[in-house]
Amino acid sequence: MVRLEPGPEVLTSREEVDIVGRGHGRRLYLWHSLCVSEQPRRRRRLADLSGTSPDRLSGISDGIFSVGMTLLVLGLVVQGLNGSHTTETQLWDELRRLGPSALIYTMSFMTLGIFWLGQGTQLNHLTRSNRNYAWIQLAFLFAVTLVPFSTLLLAHFYWLRVALIEYWLNIVLLGGMLFAGLEYGLRANLFVEEGRSEMAFLMRGRILIAQSLYAGATLLCVIFPTWVSIALIVLIQLNYVIAPRIPILDRF
Structure with missing residues (x-):
């Protein structure tokens, strides 16, 4: 009896299934790769790339603040004197x-x-920035540039309620933009994770309480002379400059 052995070209049914399966798998993998490669990526816009540097925000902020503080002194002018x-x-x-x-x-x-100082605290906690946050900060700096005008107006017409209210609205705009930057930065995850909740709590409290005190001091001009409101605003400023440990205000 002659026993015939299958040659190399003869395959068992199991081997045929394995080869077909592997071939089918390779075809599926190739088809999946083609499908993935054909999916279009979202094209990035220039707006996605602008305003992403916290360092540039800090630089322009320091420049505008320094110029604004310098311009204040230009309102102190000695007039009506005849030299020698x-x-x-x-x-x-x-x-x-x-x-x-x-x-x-x-x-x-x-x-x-x-x-x-308030804006610096916020910028120091940034890990990144974006275009929307940059424009909020630019709006805040716009309010900073208005302070010399508001100061000159109030200095020349300190007895008029309109001048005092305009000065107060400038402070409201400053606080509002700083608060808007904080809230947007929290929603967009722009701040560092460590200490973020504590920073948000303290900054919210500081802005809201300070704005309430400014509003209360300004509203007193309806009843009292404007110098009463001005004196109270100065006291509020001194509180935040000296930072005494007043029980109610020391929380923030």
């Missing part, structure tokens, strides 16, 4: 006339200093 013919009495009278302007200048300098 001026007497000490005349000069003293002119300096006394500048007293209200000097007080309002000091108040505005503290205002800008307080908001510079």
